[in-house]
Amino acid sequence: ATESYVKAHSKTLKYIVLGLLGAGYVAYFVAACVLDFQRATALVVLTCLAVAAKSFELVKKYKGKSISRCFRPAVICFKSNLKWLKWVFIVAVVVLFVLWLVIDTSKRPEQLISFGGVCMFIMLLFLFSAHRAMISWRPVFWGLGLQFCIGLFVIRTQPGLIAFDWLGKQVQIFLDYTKEGSSFVFGDLIADIFAFQALPIVVFFSSVMSVLYFLGAMQWLILKISWFMQITIGTSPTETLSVAGNIFVGQTEAPLLIRPYLKDMTRSEIHAVLTGGFATIAGSVMGAFISFGIDASSLISASVMAAPCALAISKLSYPETEQSLFTSEKNIKVACGDEQNILEAASSGASASIGLVANIAANLIAFLAILAFINQAFSWLGGMVGYPEITFQLICSYVFMPVAFMMGIPYDESFTVAELIGTKLFLNEFVAYQKLSGLKSNRLNGLDEVIGGERQWISIRSEVITTYALCGFANFSSLGIVIGGMSAICPVRRGDISSLVLRAMITGTCVSLVNACIAGLLFVPSLDCVQLFNVSAFDAADGNIQKCCQDLFKSTFYNGTIWFEGPWGSVPNVNASFFKCCDCCGLSDVPVCML
Template identity: 65%
Template sequence: RISWEKCTNDTFYLWEGLCTIAQPFSVLNVFCKTHSEAIKLIVLGLIGEAYIGYFIAACVLNFQRALALFVINCVVVFFVVYELIKRFWGKAIIKWFSPVGACFKGHWKWMKWYMHQIKLAILAGLVAWLVLDTSRRSEQLVSFAGVCMFVVILFICSKTHRAVSWRAVFWGLGLQFVLGIFIIRTDPGFQAFKWLGGQVQIFLDYTKAGSGFMFGNKLINEAFAFQALPIVIFFSCVMSILYYLGVMQVLILKIAWLMQVTMGTTATESLSVAGNIFVGQKTEAPLLIRPYLGDMTNSEMHTVMTGGLATIAGSVLGAYISFGIDASSLIAASVMAAPCALGLSKLVYPETELSKFKDMDKVDMESGEEQNVLEAASNGASAAVGLVANIAANLIAFIAVLEFINAALSWFGGMVDYPELSFQIICSYIFKPIAFMMGVSWDEAFLVAELLGTKIFLNEFVAFERLSVYKKNRIDGSDEWINGKKQWLSIRAETISTYALCGFANFSSVGIILGGLSSMAPHRKRDLANTVLRALLTGACVSMINACIAGILYVPRGEVDCISFLNGSIFNVTSYNIKTCCNELFGSMFIALPAQLLL
């Protein structure tokens, strides 16, 4: 039998041995704690040096392949340097420039006059450029007249004409126009957004890995529900991660700051409209300013709703792209719509009350409650389930209702020998003048008007689905006219239609946005109900003005040189290009020699 004393002695010697072995680790632990900051800097320095070496090697080996990495690094470095300068030298820089500010204040009257002259000179230059540019293409002049028409309509519908902030209106339209020039007209801007759209398309294609695993490749290639709707879940997951990391907050705050400084709008409304570029109008963007909704003025509430109805959510962007809609045009339309929505909102519902949130310093963006990236990703994916169900339910219901309405209208039309009567035909006649004023040719205005009516009275999903059919017909080289009906749109009309449809301004969204905001500020429900229809009108007009700007600035790009193309041995373009080239080169023969061709 082992004695208790022996067990005690053995245990003591064992513990003493372990302590002897662990003594160096204890010393190491103390050393690490004492020099933790230095060790952290050394490790970060080594990682940084390794990454810089990797980055340089990637750029040297193939810069085109590393372009995305280069852009990401430039953006990150810019924001890091900006934050470092602001944190360590911000107050010193302000102090250094304070004498300049004092000098400006002392001569503010003259400075204001000079600034006014500079603005007039810039405006005169833009007008002169527009006159010279549109003189070569009459359809551009029509688009310019369309902008003026929509602004006049909104001014007529203004609640208080005398209180209109023309600074906000002109800055909103000006920022939209400048963004349009950069994106549509300049080669760097056009290529940048084309590249960005391509990267978004590539990124969203990774959804197929998850949806293919769940539903099988056959289903995701054939059914819309398994092809487009999983993209919404994936995008929502990514946005939630970016929000957790603080990336979205930085982007939204900087854009909101720019719009507030230029247009003189309040912090809350600028923040909400800037957020609408990235997140949805149902509840996501209003969540950014949820603590302040109850104390906002009616004009600010109107701006919040207008911003939501005039833009699209990032979560549904992928679904539209899955239809085949041009990604760069969708991104550009959403970015351009934000300042225009903010400016025109102040035209329709001017500020007549004293806002409590004039300064951005008084507004803080709420952070998520997630503890780590995995929880943020999971919450983002789960939150999208309701959105996906809502999209699917609305599409099923609206397409079924549309089919029923068309059957009923056909029955009524058949009574007077016009069985072709349909909802699309009625919308085409109602909105055809509006489509024409956006810069679409009269022959194509009928189809674009149909899309506008579908978007406003049903929803933009159904309209984009129809636009994708027209685009597919064009790319496949289908006959332009079949039984007296046009089967596809020109590239110019497609682009204008994309900008016009890019927004949530439809009657179904009115209930969604009203319900979402009312749940956050129940005591403001009556104010919201009184202003929501004005917001719907403003949001719809913002999308149409966006389309007009696209019509003014659009120039054909990437057109095929028909002679070189037909002489070549590699046919790597679409059937539409082949047909266009044949019509261009041989059309005169078909017109000049009809009798011979018939023979």
Template identity: 50%
Template structure:
């Protein structure tokens, strides 16, 4: 038996490649048969599976052709590349002018249809670019290609997702699927905490979502899917914006993972990057959110499709603001020619990867919980102290939110928020900046619930909710880790990865946080320019007028729910 076993092992080793081809052939044939069978039974039901299959086949074939014929493809495009390099001096200004003229013409015609709010958002976008240029580290050294191409990339993504029906439907469908997928965490939460786990909603429902999502991300990373996605998105930004591979890949990685995890993708190259690249790496972390906390915000009732859109649009915005706020003055050492490779998973198998993902989320969940406990307690104390001080001057309603509202009110208005709502959004931006986005989104979810319930808009002169348009802009503006708590986290994590860059990290972190904040604001401006929300109307006013009746009670939630279905 041992001799036969050894012969079988030797045969398998000798013909390993052929055996792998046979196994892959059988699996692919079986999968194709399953897809054909599903489509023949019910094509509409199997259509998503068919789309996923076609996309997978396309990208696999694309990668195969690029790897096999890379030299031929490069030789084919090299004459055009050389010609563009020669003509780039004047061509870049033509492209920039064409972009600006296109946006202005689009705004003029679109404003005629939708109203003047889009012009305010456009003015806000211009204002943020001008402010970043004025306070730039080296204003005379700004390379405008990453700036304008980043804004153009945002604008293109915004049109594809927010204005074109197919793109909107795709992201809306993705949001629904992610929301459904995250609900499977309820099964584990129910088993561990019991049937009444929802009595403690945040601790026993929201935080388990973070654990579940972290597990899934770890599994995708082990399979190489995350590296593939990050590589493709990073390559697109590198080619389109002209940014270096390190900063492009980190910016792409921040769409999927957090600000402390994304630098791990390029960890071997961190000691060799320039100050501008390091600033871009930090800015990318501040301007986006991690996939692990995305599910938590969705569970608050925040729109999944808008959170996804904000994460994607803020990636090029982070590079645009970073290169404007800290231009490149050195020669980058790490290029595509240096054969940049992303780090691989250290897990031995998929089960170990899942276990490591769940275990690694323990610290994240603990940090979220203790930070919220401490921040909310601190906020209550500050509000109480401010109210006491305000009461001395017959202004007992003075609190932290009011102060932040006055500070950030101009910024929120310039994003396109209605003037009546800019005070509320200013307060949310204050919560996000001085505490964290969890506190801000929790407050935003209460405002959304108040609107959906259809209660009184004002109670004792205080506005209880905002318009849908203002809620959408606030969702985009808050979608980032730019806060003082994350500042220390970034400095600590990057210093441990690149100790030789300690001084550069500490010196550029605050500027990176400002750039990340502005990147979120620019994304919100473009969302304000492109978003056309459902008809924003008070149902208890509309229906009595429509049916010429006054029998509907103004606070009837049934009437509001029925009416909202007609306009969403």
């Protein structure tokens, strides 16, 4: 009787249970916000995203057709006037961009070098395009435009800076949970040994990604990103889906999303899929880079910006010359995993990472050993003619120096960054990021900028630009991995994959470099007043000194004494700095300066 009653009223009971759960969550949410809203920020963000996503689905499902009918006259009118409206839009965008560029770079002319770098790479790709006459400029300009807009939001706007800084911190907090598992297995070894610090993060992240795939969360997110890029850039749903997947997964995992369709894709679409893999890094590997001390928000934004740029640059390097069989995303289905429950999905993800972890460790051992041998060989050969200081890094510093300089790196730092670019291209990004981590550590530890003629660290702006430039799997060691992995997924296209992979790798490298140029064009380092007062002489004509003095004067005057809050408290002789501000910056009439 109970069973039949439940079956008969299953719908009502379902709504009652969902209503109770919803009411309980609302009560919990309100209580969390009232008690400590700052602490509940992550909960608020996640709740808003979930509500927005569900609301969009419900509106689309129940009111989508009605809304479409309301806007149909406007759509028809727009399409009938598309020819001239398109040109109005293009002219408006170009004029606005030129005005912004002139106004913005008038304060920081060095940013124009980065813009010149973007133009240089676009011109080179155009000159070496496989089919110049067949280039469709819509994907190129829309892809670069989306990349620029994302970069502008992330790097320049206050909401973007706050959002990605917050996201980066949450990712770091999340990845720190790896220590619970790795410390249980390896004990105190995780404190000093790289393999026990960074590589377990890959296992943890892979396991989490597998769970998200099982739940369908990753497929949903990738499909939404893919849909947006497809309607704007105008690329086919299959290639767009794969490139969107590359934001989160690796160069051989993302094509699995479109496995049933690979055999029927055009050569240009396959080239785009390959380029997307080379231009981005997997989420699991990103976790390892974050553990090195590389800025998390820069890595995340670099991966997101690389997706539309990869489609744009790919269509410039290898334009579409065939008719794609895939024109609508409605026919594209993304499969879920075969796991039966969450525990199996977590275990499967952890097991799947074993090969990746072993591959990373083996490659690091091999490439660092090979690098040491090559350096010794160059030194021996150079010593024969009186130049024993020749190394692989030194050669790269001269070969890639123009590339680094055109990204916006200052001339005196461009040789150091050029070494990292060469290391990434000829060895791999792990070795390059490890070296960048060392440079960042030296800066934070206060080492001299140059010791024995060798640069010990680079500026914050150069660090950010370099982080973008290295963010991709494009290196010669990846060629075999991609050919093997992609050929296993679709054996009938092995010939096309093998013939396109080198061009795709070079194109993927250009994507990362264009990404770095955009970062160089947009990034403005914040003024570190504490460091400035530690290392600079007071100069009333220096605008930075004046800004910092104003900031210093915002400190609190408490009970008749001067005291300093926040980072100012750590400045040696801060009282002396305070009164120097009174003397040099026209602040002597401020009451506190009269003490």
